[in-house]
Amino acid sequence: MNHLKLHLIIERIKHSEDFPFDVWDVADEIDLVLSFFGIPDVFTDEEMIVIKNDLGEIAENKQSAEVVRLAAERGW
Numbered sequence: 001m002n003h004l005k006l007h008l009i010i011e012r013i014k015h016s017e018d019f020p021f022d023v024w025d026v027a028d029e030i031d032l033v034l035s036f037f038g039i040p041d042v043f044t045d046e047e048m049i050v051i052k053n054d055l056g057e058i059a060e061n062k063q064s065a066e067v068v069r070l071a072a073e074r075g076w
Helices: 001-014 022-029 030-036 046-071
Strands: none
Touching: 001 046, 022 030, 022 046, 030 046
């Protein structure tokens, strides 16, 4: 497993302005998520597990932030 390659991919995605995917997209449609960012799906099974876990965390954080934003917007 190439840890540096995975780190650079995850950091690139993490710092992008747009991440229009939720945790289910990451779990079920990882190929779509990667292709959205122009990343070819050429990973070992072990690398794919790391990518799914890291992107799942990003998706969960973005979803939580959206819930907080909507709650604040509605005055909850």
